[in-house]
Amino acid sequence: MKKEKIESDASERSPASTRLHAIAAPTEPGAIGSTVRVEIDGRKVDVPQGTSILSAARGLGIRIPTLCYHEDLCIAGICRICLVEVEGHRTLEASCGYPITEPIRVHTHTRKVRQARRHVLDLLLSKHSGECYACVRNNNCELQALAKEYGVDMYRFGHPDRPLVSVDASSYSVVRDMNKCILCRRCVRTCIDLQEVGVLEAVSRGGETNIQTFKNHPLGEVICINCGQCINRCPTGALHANDPTDEIWAAIDDPTKHVVVQTAPSPRAAIGECFGLEPGHALTFELNSALRGCGFDKVFDTNFTADLTIIEEGTELLLRLHKALAQNDKSVALPQFTSCSPGWVKFLEHFYPDMMPNLSSAKSPQQMFGALIKTYYAKLNKIDPASIVTVALMPCSAKKFECNRPEMCSSGYKDVDYGLTTREMAKMISEGGIHLPDMAKSDFDDPFGTATGSGIIFGATGGVMEAALRSVIELVCGIRVEDIFANADIIPVRGFEGIRYAELKLPKVGEVPELLKDKVSDWKWLTDATLKVAICHGTANARKVLEDVKAGGRFSQCHFIEFMACPGGCLGGGGQPIPTSPEIRAARARAIYSEDKAYEVRKSHENPAIAALYKNFLTDGPCGKMSHKLLHTHYVARGKYIA
Secondary structure, three states, X not given: OOOOOEEEEEEOOOOXXXXXXXXXXXOOOOOOOOEEEEEEOOEEEEEEOOXXXXXXXXXXXXXXXXXXXXXXXXXXXXXXXXXXXXXXXOOOEEHHHOEOOOOEEEEOOOHHHHHHHHHHHHHHHOOOOOOHHHOOXXXXXXHHHHHHHOOOOXXXXXXXXXXXXXXXXXXXXXXXXXXXXXXXOHHHHHHHHHOOOOOOEEEOOHHHOEEEOHHHOOHHHOOOOOOOHHHHHOOOOOEEEOOOHXXXXXXXXXXXXXXXXXXXXXXXXXXXXXXXXXXXXXXXXXXXXXXXXXOOOEEEEOHHHHHHHHHHHHHHHHHHHHHHHHOOOOOOOOOEXXXXXXXXXXXXXXXXXXXXXXXXXXXOHHHHHHHHHHHHHHHHOOOOHHHEEEEEEOOOOHHHHHHOOOOOOOOOOOOOOEEEOHHHHHHHHHHOOOOHHHOOOOOOOOOOOOOOHHHHHHHOOOHHHHHHHHHHHHHHHOOOHHHOOHHHOXXXXXXXXXXXXXXXXXXXXXXXXXXXXXXXXOOHHHOOOEEEEEEEEOHHHHHHHHHHHHOOOHHHHOOEEEEEOOOOHHHHOOOOOOOOXXXXXXXXXXXXXXXXXXXXXXXXXXXXXXXXXXHHOOOOOOOOHHHHHHHEOEEEEOOEEEO
């Protein structure tokens, strides 16, 4: 089969100015591609014209402190912590926003520079309310670290003795404590530029400047999509996730409660960072032991319901295609959109409600798991579902909102009781006196302990699409996906480009497998078909794709599009360890794909536990009556769902 073509439409947002390209000899100044000589702290280097002083210094391994700067965001030049001295200039310059266009000599740690940075810190602290030891970011706060570095041992310009504004905890997902805000605008730039949601903005001027929502409404009442990307880039404790750990500890300590936890692949690939490991170390099986040590009664693998999602969502796609292609039904909503990212779902509800019919009705793996635990699992183990407490370890702050949606109770109870971020789970493990990297490895519990490599890769952008294609190709073509893609690695849908497009021509059609025989009689209507797919991560990129679909562009011709709200997909979620950067997200992706390769079974439809579930419980098969009751939602009105 001819290799699929793939085109890149956008890159994961990372300013080019953060990259240093050293060129051997400078060319004529002003020419395209020309370089310029810069001397920083006595070290010389040639850099492309327009490179910032900060970027050039980093290329030389010279550290300049920053607060408002972030690799994912546009340049702001607000905080002035990165001030440097440029010979011949009357004032100090902000290195992050100073483009090098002519040869200059720069000094990064003169007495004048040190004093200026210290004064900036003193001024920031004069309006920074609260005590570090009671802050969620204690020992992981950029302001705290700089205060230590620059020897702050007193509040030179005073310090608020009490909070000046009330804490906004109206959102299930994100808590805002503006007493700790330093006005760096990282949250504003994240929300407006990176995600194109626009919930936050800087209002007023001078000493009256503050960060507000629209008309200063509580965060839970505005169009926040709960993605938590603002949290991941906030340098202080002004933004953090709404933490339910005290309630979970209370449930664990209650002998009348049966407390179970499911863990998603992205937290397992990142939680080691909270314990001092470099990014890229998965601690999946060590985590199982740690969670039992914390007192959880059962530890389950969310990858099980990721596999289930592939079967349900894949079947839904095939049924939509059958109606459109075989029955010529013009009312079918295509392309089908993935539905496992709750931040993306909320983005669609707020900004493109007319396109809700395109959204798959399949619930996310988290919510499918909750419904099964309080029905199938409760029945198998003769446990009263009212006594079961379900906890989901997720990379995502939006999962907290998702599990609290009123329609997520198809079991007759709240399907998932609590969503925990990676950071919060790391805190619980530490509270339990456990050092995670030192734990022995142990497996997941049955009946939800069997998963595949396809479930693992859900954590990376393109992973849902790759998992779906692995199964759809085999179910439709009747051949092994390994016969088309080496080791079942569908490389064309991998990567960190913001938007990716691929076309896959089906080499043949086979017999309809037993699992789907009551849904379609044959695959003849797919003979010589070319499957057109797209992958998109970050809601700014989602907006581009959706506008293209509305305009009848190339993406409107797609059959299936994967959307993830967060840059990098789940591995870059709003509940993941801080800090984040393109390099850190890439390292987490490598951990995820490495785990995928270690699985003996790497395709969702080959998971024996999934087959047993359909045989023993979901007896009318994928997208059947029971599946629709427990595993799907149904669009009924603008922004509203029912189970």
